[in-house]
Amino acid sequence: MKAESFPAVILAAGAGRRMKAGMPKPLVKLLGLTLLERTIMGCREAGIEKFYVVVGYEKEKVIKHVEEIRKKHGVDVEVIENKNWKKGNGTSVLAALQHLSTPFFVLMCDHIFDVEIIKNFVKDVAKEKHCVLGIDKKIERVHDIDEATKVKLRGKFIEDIGKELKNFDAVDTGIFFFHPYAKEAMKKAVEEGDASLIQGVKNLAREKKIKGIEVKGEYWIDADTQENLRVAENLLLKSLIKPQDGVISKYINRKISLLISKRLCNTPITPNAISFISFLLSIIAAFLFLMTDYIYLALAGIITQASSVIDGCDGEIARLKFQSSPFGAWLDTVLDRYADVAIAGTISYTYSSIYGNAVAWIIGVLAISGFILSSYSRKEYVIRYGKELPTNKIEYFGRRDFRLFIIFIGAILAYPLEALAVTATLHHIVIIALFFKGRNCR
Amino acid sequence: MKAESFPAVILAAGAGRRMKAGMPKPLVKLLGLTLLERTIMGCREAGIEKFYVVVGYEKEKVIKHVEEIRKKHGVDVEVIENKNWKKGNGTSVLAALQHLSTPFFVLMCDHIFDVEIIKNFVKDVAKEKHCVLGIDKKIERVHDIDEATKVKLRGKFIEDIGKELKNFDAVDTGIFFFHPYAKEAMKKAVEEGDASLIQGVKNLAREKKIKGIEVKGEYWIDADTQENLRVAENLLLKSLIKPQDGVISKYINRKISLLISKRLCNTPITPNAISFISFLLSIIAAFLFLMTDYIYLALAGIITQASSVIDGCDGEIARLKFQSSPFGAWLDTVLDRYADVAIAGTISYTYSSIYGNAVAWIIGVLAISGFILSSYSRKEYVIRYGKELPTNKIEYFGRRDFRLFIIFIGAILAYPLEALAVTATLHHIVIIALFFKGRNCR
Numbered sequence: 001m002k003a004e005s006f007p008a009v010i011l012a013a014g015a016g017r018r019m020k021a022g023m024p025k026p027l028v029k030l031l032g033l034t035l036l037e038r039t040i041m042g043c044r045e046a047g048i049e050k051f052y053v054v055v056g057y058e059k060e061k062v063i064k065h066v067e068e069i070r071k072k073h074g075v076d077v078e079v080i081e082n083k084n085w086k087k088g089n090g091t092s093v094l095a096a097l098q099h100l101s102t103p104f105f106v107l108m109c110d111h112i113f114d115v116e117i118i119k120n121f122v123k124d125v126a127k128e129k130h131c132v133l134g135i136d137k138k139i140e141r142v143h144d145i146d147e148a149t150k151v152k153l154r155g156k157f158i159e160d161i162g163k164e165l166k167n168f169d170a171v172d173t174g175i176f177f178f179h180p181y182a183k184e185a186m187k188k189a190v191e192e193g194d195a196s197l198i199q200g201v202k203n204l205a206r207e208k209k210i211k212g213i214e215v216k217g218e219y220w221i222d223a224d225t226q227e228n229l230r231v232a233e234n235l236l237l238k239s240l241i242k243p244q245d246g247v248i249s250k251y252i253n254r255k256i257s258l259l260i261s262k263r264l265c266n267t268p269i270t271p272n273a274i275s276f277i278s279f280l281l282s283i284i285a286a287f288l289f290l291m292t293d294y295i296y297l298a299l300a301g302i303i304t305q306a307s308s309v310i311d312g313c314d315g316e317i318a319r320l321k322f323q324s325s326p327f328g329a330w331l332d333t334v335l336d337r338y339a340d341v342a343i344a345g346t347i348s349y350t351y352s353s354i355y356g357n358a359v360a361w362i363i364g365v366l367a368i369s370g371f372i373l374s375s376y377s378r379k380e381y382v383i384r385y386g387k388e389l390p391t392n393k394i395e396y397f398g399r400r401d402f403r404l405f406i407i408f409i410g411a412i413l414a415y416p417l418e419a420l421a422v423t424a425t426l427h428h429i430v431i432i433a434l435f436f437k438g439r440n441c442r
Numbered sequence: 443m444k445a446e447s448f449p450a451v452i453l454a455a456g457a458g459r460r461m462k463a464g465m466p467k468p469l470v471k472l473l474g475l476t477l478l479e480r481t482i483m484g485c486r487e488a489g490i491e492k493f494y495v496v497v498g499y500e501k502e503k504v505i506k507h508v509e510e511i512r513k514k515h516g517v518d519v520e521v522i523e524n525k526n527w528k529k530g531n532g533t534s535v536l537a538a539l540q541h542l543s544t545p546f547f548v549l550m551c552d553h554i555f556d557v558e559i560i561k562n563f564v565k566d567v568a569k570e571k572h573c574v575l576g577i578d579k580k581i582e583r584v585h586d587i588d589e590a591t592k593v594k595l596r597g598k599f600i601e602d603i604g605k606e607l608k609n610f611d612a613v614d615t616g617i618f619f620f621h622p623y624a625k626e627a628m629k630k631a632v633e634e635g636d637a638s639l640i641q642g643v644k645n646l647a648r649e650k651k652i653k654g655i656e657v658k659g660e661y662w663i664d665a666d667t668q669e670n671l672r673v674a675e676n677l678l679l680k681s682l683i684k685p686q687d688g689v690i691s692k693y694i695n696r697k698i699s700l701l702i703s704k705r706l707c708n709t710p711i712t713p714n715a716i717s718f719i720s721f722l723l724s725i726i727a728a729f730l731f732l733m734t735d736y737i738y739l740a741l742a743g744i745i746t747q748a749s750s751v752i753d754g755c756d757g758e759i760a761r762l763k764f765q766s767s768p769f770g771a772w773l774d775t776v777l778d779r780y781a782d783v784a785i786a787g788t789i790s791y792t793y794s795s796i797y798g799n800a801v802a803w804i805i806g807v808l809a810i811s812g813f814i815l816s817s818y819s820r821k822e823y824v825i826r827y828g829k830e831l832p833t834n835k836i837e838y839f840g841r842r843d844f845r846l847f848i849i850f851i852g853a854i855l856a857y858p859l860e861a862l863a864v865t866a867t868l869h870h871i872v873i874i875a876l877f878f879k880g881r882n883c884r
Contacts (some may be wrong), residue, residue, distance in 0.1 A: 326827045327880065327881055327883075330826045333821060333822050334877075338815070349800070349803045357794065364807070365810060368810050369621065369810060375818070376821070379821045380821060381772055383771045407613065435776075
């Protein structure tokens with residue numbers, strides 16, 4: 001059986017008093033999704049298909065929200081009621097153990113994970129016969145270490161666990177993998193009066209039945225207070241900055257687009273709609289480039305740069321709200337190329353009356369072909385070699401953020417055709433450089 | 443152990459009297475490669491890395507050729523001498539069985555296979571504990587059925603084999619997989635006086651030790667006569683016609699390019715050099731389009747179409763001579779795009795003086811962007827979806843063979859800009875159609 005085919009149990013029964021949100025914690029919103037929604041969607045992106053949400057505190061509201069999630073995302077999600085939720089979160093896991101007969105994952109609804117962590121955890125436990133707790137040895141990245149649950153290891157197994165451990169090797173991240181046999185240990189904890197999940201884990205640890213496996217990914221956080229929620233928000237936003245971002249994108253565009261996305265993610269606007277808005281802005285800019293008055297020229301430049309910034313938002317919103325789709329990515333990429341063609345086409349046409357037909361024509365053709373072919377060459381490489389061409393600093397000059405920025409600056413300085421000539425030339429240099437580099441790849 | 447890691451033994455010890463070539467059969471040339479070279483390279487494309495060539499008749503010449511193949515292609519190939527070759531080809535397999543301690547494949551040097559057959563055979567026998575003979579049940583595609591070796595099956599096992607079988611289920615294709623235990627059966631055949639491979643197989647069949655597995659692929663042929671060699675040549679050439687070829691390519695370009703490739707494959711010219719020649723022809727055509735005299739215009743059109751035809755030869759030669767490389771395919775594709783840009787650019791520039799700047803400009807921009815983006819959109823789809831977009835008749839209008847043909851016809855009729863406008867428009871229609879189609883794909 002594949003690990004992804006095991007269900008995930010989301011603990012959402014607690015009162016969440018530390019959060020002070022005025023609503024059940026699973027319903028608290030973070031960048032466009034509720035905490036419960038984000039946890040479920042993250043697991044789904046990791047391949048998990050079946051979900052159980054354990055409810056207790058204000059269960060009517062939570063159950064209603066689970067219904068909403070099921071309808072909105074088409075997720076296979078059921079509710080498990082835990083009448084003993086007040087005693088501790090161990091009762092929620094026990095309720096799941098009594099309900100299910102297969103192994104399952106357990107996640108806290110208020111822990112925000114880099115989806116890579118969930119993906120890797122699912123892979124790592126695939127053939128694990130023991131129960132598993134996802135642990136983090138990078139203690140320095142744990143916010144609020146006093147409140148964190150510490151873990152002491154012996155080899156691969158957990159020896160002890162608790163908030164008060166003085167001597168520890170790692171921290172509990174709140175992602176678990178339980179086998180049905182964990183029921184005894186959990187029942188014992190409840191019966192003996194400490195109905196916390198930690199006490200259940202202690203019981204398992206005593207019998208050497210639970211391993212600690214280190215989580216692999218960029219970030220995770222227990223977002224159980226308003227302050228930690230803000231930290232989580234920043235972590236999520238920061239995670240949208242791609243390592244392959246170009247220079248302009250990294251230092252200018254992302255800073256603005258993240259602010260926009262932070263607001264837009266709370267509206268129903270879709271990533272594809274944002275792609276269209278960015279495209280429309282480019283087309284407006286292209287039309288403005290048909291006029292030679294400085295005021296229109298400058299405006300065209302500014303709108304070009306605005307379109308470039310907003311072009312980042314569709315991907316950001318898509319990743320924040322798990323709305324990525326191959327179709328969306330495909331559409332966005334091709335629309336971007338059309339937008340580039342429109343801008344380069346109108347600039348070279350307009351200035352042919354000033355600089356002469358031949359010069360403007362050559363620059364226009366070089367720009368249009370260079371803008372598309374620098375991207376085309378990279379994609380063709382991916383298809384032929386089955387992998388990405390390793391990135392190189394020189395390629396930054398052939399990226400969209402850079403080309404539109406040069407056009408923006410050129411327009412502001414009233415030298416749009418010169419700017420186009422510069423960026424067009426750079427693109428063809430990049431393409432030639434790609435070939436010299438690709439030639440040596442296997 | 444992976445099946446590809448087993449070596450292939452090529453039988454090249456016979457006198458090949460039926461061929462009447464005036465040289466040892468392994469050295470006979472077929473479309474740029476010798477029969478021995480083609481067999482080894484086909485196996486290498488199927489993933490086999492280690493080769494043994496069994497030599498006998500005129501062994502000095504064959505050994506010298508094996509040396510040449512080793513140097514030219516960097517193949518790991520050794521020679522096994524068979525002093526008893528005159529007795530029959532069973533002695534060659536016996537020599538291999540005495541030399542090797544692992545299972546191995548056996549191929550006849552004069553059997554021409556669709557490489558897919560070898561690939562599938564290697565896959566199919568990967569975990570086979572029995573010896574295997576590749577058989578063909580499609581009797582109708584066997585040339586020279588009288589000379590073919592027939593096979594009678596019982597379940598998956600071979601019951602009997604021989605040229606004279608009246609009642610048979612399939613035909614021996616000449617690709618085998620032998621385990622070391624086949625030595626006894628082969629030795630027995632030699633000792634009992636019929637030292638043919640078939641007699642050895644008969645002995646194995648008697649003990650239910652050899653299976654018949656159907657080969658999967660387009661074609662194979664025993665090229666043991668001059669006549670069959672011609673049939674093999676036609677099969678190989680026909681196999682170069684791709685199912686996804688456009689209309690112009692299929693009915694016009696391939697017919698000419700195959701004739702050219704048939705000649706070029708006997709020269710040392712490389713596929714990359716042909717890509718460059720095709721590119722240069724396009725650039726010459728683009729320059730000729732700068733002149734408006736009809737004679738230059740018509741010449742430009744003809745050279746455009748010639749470039750389109752020759753653009754097929756690089757891939758044909760590469761596949762015929764096993765010279766395909768990701769770099770070559772990458773370079774060819776991007777050069778094709780530059781060639782298209784050059785032609786569309788000069789046509790629209792030249793006719794701007796006749797039709798006015800705005801009209802020519804729009805057509806030029808539409809053509810350049812459409813020519814690149816129709817290909818770009820398809821590639822982007824492959825990357826996003828991880829598979830090809832299913833082909834559709836309408837896409838033929840967005841293919842290179844079609845666009846260059848329209849330009850050729852337009853030039854001949856002295857309406858190049860109109861032709862450019864028509865094909866440019868068609869390209870953008872194709873791109874929009876691609877999106878409507880891709881939208882429904884998963």
